[in-house]
Amino acid sequence: DAKTTQPNSMESNEEEPVHLPCNHSTISGTDYIHWYRQLPSQGPEYVIHGLTSNVNNRMASLAIAEDRKSSTLILHRATLRDAAVYYCILRDDYLISSGSARQLTFGSGTQLTVLP
Amino acid sequence: EAQVTQNPRYLITVTGKKLTVTCSQNMNHEYMSWYRQDPGLGLRQIYYSMNVEVTDKGDVPEGYKVSRKEKRNFPLILESPSPNQTSLYFCASSETWGAKNIQYFGAGTRLSVL
Numbered sequence: 702d703a704k705t706t707q708p709n710s711m712e713s714n715e716e717e718p719v720h721l722p723c724n725h726s727t728i729s730g731t732d733y734i735h736w737y738r739q740l741p742s743q744g745p746e747y748v749i750h751g752l753t754s755n756v757n758n759r760m761a762s763l764a765i766a767e768d769r770k771s772s773t774l775i776l777h778r779a780t781l782r783d784a785a786v787y788y789c790i791l792r793d794d795y796l797i798s799s800g801s802a803r804q805l806t807f808g809s810g811t812q813l814t815v816l817p
Numbered sequence: 818e819a820q821v822t823q824n825p826r827y828l829i830t831v832t833g834k835k836l837t838v839t840c841s842q843n844m845n846h847e848y849m850s851w852y853r854q855d856p857g858l859g860l861r862q863i864y865y866s867m868n869v870e871v872t873d874k875g876d877v878p879e880g881y882k883v884s885r886k887e888k889r890n891f892p893l894i895l896e897s898p899s900p901n902q903t904s905l906y907f908c909a910s911s912e913t914w915g916a917k918n919i920q921y922f923g924a925g926t927r928l929s930v931l
Contacts, residue, residue, distance in 0.1 A: 744922030792916035
């Protein structure tokens with residue numbers, strides 16, 4: 702899978718929006734952009750994913766740059782419960798069908814701290 | 818409620834004493850996998866299974882065995898645990914292994930091998 706780059710850490714104030722960036726300059730046309738998060742002492746949790754268009758769900762929004770070389774996860778109103786490590790992951794059906802990359806490749810992610 | 822259930826959540830054992838960590842999902846998912854998480858190394862895949870009786874190695878399979886006799890269960894077996902297998906283990910499942918599929922993770926099993 703193509704590589705992603707995220708800041709190691711970010712801080713946000715409670716009830717303010719948070720924009721978590723992810724760079725993926727080597728993304729291929731068939732790579733899906735996935736976001737997962739891991740709260741303290743819990744397993745990773747799916748947040749959102751998209752291919753080309755911006756996506757919204759009950760947890761967050763995903764804004765994808767027009768050239769797809771970067772994306773931003775948007776938490777509209779951060780709460781203390783949103784403090785977690787956020788992972789940006791690319792997944793490619795071509796690689797998966799060819800026998801490789803049958804897993805989520807987690808990088809180091811972004812540690813989000815939410816201040817009360 | 819859709820969930821992936823791992824047991825036990827915590828386990829302390831001694832070197833060489835065989836153990837099994839169970840994983841069960843109630844979503845009729847075809848794909849299941851095991852990861853371990855270590856400080857500074859992140860999450861690494863141990864084994865995965867694309868369906869019943871179909872399993873394959875991930876990045877760090879040494880010292881582990883798995884089986885997939887039923888769709889819902891994917892146990893992780895440590896035949897002779899060693900201290901370097903002390904780690905946090907997660908089981909995951911998804912409908913299939915496609916790039917669009919969402920993976921669901923269990924709450925984790927924290928294993929200490931003395």
